[in-house]
Amino acid sequence: MSMTNGPETAGPETAAPIGRALEPAKTVAPMIQIEGVSKWYGPIQVLKTCTTRVEKGEVVVVCGPSGSGKSTLIKTVNGLEVFQQGRITVDGIPVGDPKTDLPKLRARVGMVFQHFELFPHLKIIENLRLAQMKVLGRSFEEANAKGLKLLDRVGIKMHADKYPGQLSGGQQQRVAIARALAMDPIAMLFDEPTSALDPEMINEVLDVMVALAKEGMTMMVVTHEMGFARKVANRVVFMDAGEIVEDAPTDTFFGSPRSERAQAFLSKILSH
Amino acid sequence: MNYHWNWAIFWEPSPEGWGSYADMLMSGLYWTLATSIAAWIMALVLGVIVGVLRTMPYRIPAAFAYAYVELFRNIPLLVQMFLWFFVMPELVPEDFGRWLKQMPNAPFYTAVISLGFFTSARVAEQVRAGVDALPRGQRMAGTALGLTLTQVYRYVLMPMVFRIILPPLTSEFLNCIKNSSVALTIGLMELTARARSMQEFSFQVFEAFTAATLLYVAINLVVTFGMRWLEKSVAVPGYIGSSRT
Numbered sequence: 274m275s276m277t278n279g280p281e282t283a284g285p286e287t288a289a290p291i292g293r294a295l296e297p298a299k300t301v302a303p304m305i306q307i308e309g310v311s312k313w314y315g316p317i318q319v320l321k322t323c324t325t326r327v328e329k330g331e332v333v334v335v336c337g338p339s340g341s342g343k344s345t346l347i348k349t350v351n352g353l354e355v356f357q358q359g360r361i362t363v364d365g366i367p368v369g370d371p372k373t374d375l376p377k378l379r380a381r382v383g384m385v386f387q388h389f390e391l392f393p394h395l396k397i398i399e400n401l402r403l404a405q406m407k408v409l410g411r412s413f414e415e416a417n418a419k420g421l422k423l424l425d426r427v428g429i430k431m432h433a434d435k436y437p438g439q440l441s442g443g444q445q446q447r448v449a450i451a452r453a454l455a456m457d458p459i460a461m462l463f464d465e466p467t468s469a470l471d472p473e474m475i476n477e478v479l480d481v482m483v484a485l486a487k488e489g490m491t492m493m494v495v496t497h498e499m500g501f502a503r504k505v506a507n508r509v510v511f512m513d514a515g516e517i518v519e520d521a522p523t524d525t526f527f528g529s530p531r532s533e534r535a536q537a538f539l540s541k542i543l544s545h
Numbered sequence: 546m547n548y549h550w551n552w553a554i555f556w557e558p559s560p561e562g563w564g565s566y567a568d569m570l571m572s573g574l575y576w577t578l579a580t581s582i583a584a585w586i587m588a589l590v591l592g593v594i595v596g597v598l599r600t601m602p603y604r605i606p607a608a609f610a611y612a613y614v615e616l617f618r619n620i621p622l623l624v625q626m627f628l629w630f631f632v633m634p635e636l637v638p639e640d641f642g643r644w645l646k647q648m649p650n651a652p653f654y655t656a657v658i659s660l661g662f663f664t665s666a667r668v669a670e671q672v673r674a675g676v677d678a679l680p681r682g683q684r685m686a687g688t689a690l691g692l693t694l695t696q697v698y699r700y701v702l703m704p705m706v707f708r709i710i711l712p713p714l715t716s717e718f719l720n721c722i723k724n725s726s727v728a729l730t731i732g733l734m735e736l737t738a739r740a741r742s743m744q745e746f747s748f749q750v751f752e753a754f755t756a757a758t759l760l761y762v763a764i765n766l767v768v769t770f771g772m773r774w775l776e777k778s779v780a781v782p783g784y785i786g787s788s789r790t
Binding site for chain 2: 348351353376377378379380381382383384386387388390391392393394403404407408409435436437438439440449452453456
């Protein structure tokens with residue numbers, strides 16, 4: 274793996290980018306650990322003993338053909354999808370444990386969806402305030418200030434008082450990212466964040482994600498954007514038919530993929 | 546047809562000993578409004594609860610809600626009123642049954658309860674359809690932000706559900722008003738009952754029922770316009786199907 278952490282006793286992570294740099298590396302445990310996870314819909318097995326991890330500050334891209342279980346896998350990480358076998362921990366907290374306070378855990382893990390899923394009846398700024406106030410118990414002023422700051426960061430501040438339906442897809446997705454960031458997440462999950470966008474809007478969203486990755490956010494990203502993967506991913510996880518077929522550092526994955534299925538997939542999507 | 550028209554009949558004293566025939570109809574209108582508004586409030590409260598339960602990811606409440614809806618919407622309203630009014634007091638302990646039968650305004654309470662339950666089953670179906678009409682991702686997005694299930698319904702789903710189902714709810718409210726006339730069979734002197742007794746006392750059948758018809762149309766138009774105004778004022782800008790852009 275590509276993380277170049279110093280010795281774990283050395284205090285600050287030397288390799289971690291700004292934002293994380295001052296936090297001590299208290300453990301070597303990965304931020305997200307997925308161990309032998311299997312899931313069935315009735316008789317159909319959609320996840321087959323999947324094992325992977327995302328280290329703190331790492332960006333992992335999950336790719337693969339449609340129906341390979343990528344979206345299902347990423348949704349198991351914050352408990353949006355249940356799984357029948359295996360173990361997932363986020364920051365050391367077991368997701369599948371019935372004793373785990375899932376809403377509390379989810380509040381710490383940001384998620385961005387393919388179809389944005391902004392709340393249409395709330396203004397943009399209200400979308401950003403809602404969970405801050407109702408889940409984290411922040412005051413209106415605090416939530417509002419935080420919301421405006423993040424809207425400014427994704428370049429949507431001037432639309433704060435509009436409704437989601439009045440924004441373009443790319444703008445809506447940037448708002449969705451800001452909404453997730455407003456919760457001060459320890460990690461971000463992206464489920465095909467650009468798949469529902471018109472081509473000319475893809476880059477404005479990817480730019481926000483690249484900036485986020487460079488700041489050291491821990492990210493797990495399901496995407497078909499191989500350019501994004503090459504640019505910021507530390508590792509690429511390739512899935513096919515519910516299995517993790519390949520889990521390799523980005524250069525290795527694009528340079529010399531081991532499995533035939535990954536080779537076939539890459540030759541199809543990189544042919545143009 | 547040899548009919549003696551007499552539109553002045555409304556100002557003649559009614560044989561009931563007080564007021565005119567017009568007063569009689571107004572008293573009927575009052576009971577129609579009281580019954581249908583009380584039943585509608587009951588139907589909204591119960592219907593929203595039952596409809597939401599049907600969409601919850603819990604099997605037992607959902608099954609209960611399903612049984613509730615099928616029970617109250619599959620028995621004719623008239624039969625339900627008879628069951629509540631004539632049968633129920635016989636099934637409960639004798640003293641309680643006697644108290645029920647002697648209660649003042651018993652037809653009113655019975656009408657509200659039976660019409661309320663009947664309409665609530667229909668409201669519950671509208672609510673369920675509204676929740677199902679929302680994209681599944683909305684629930685997920687709320688959940689992923691750390692909102693509890695109750696908060697997801699309260700802040701994310703229901704505000705949109707109410708907007709979506711306002712037009713069909715208008716129809717249900719109108720049905721509720723019109724269905725209140727069934728209560729004349731258990732002795733509630735609402736608008737239709739009053740029109741009928743006016744006809745029996747005065748033999749002016751056309752005048753009596755013309756007045757009742759116009760009054761029903763007037764109430765329903767008020768409701769229709771009121772609901773349309775409500776639809777417009779809560780419309781979400783930019784949302785598909787909303788009138789504001």
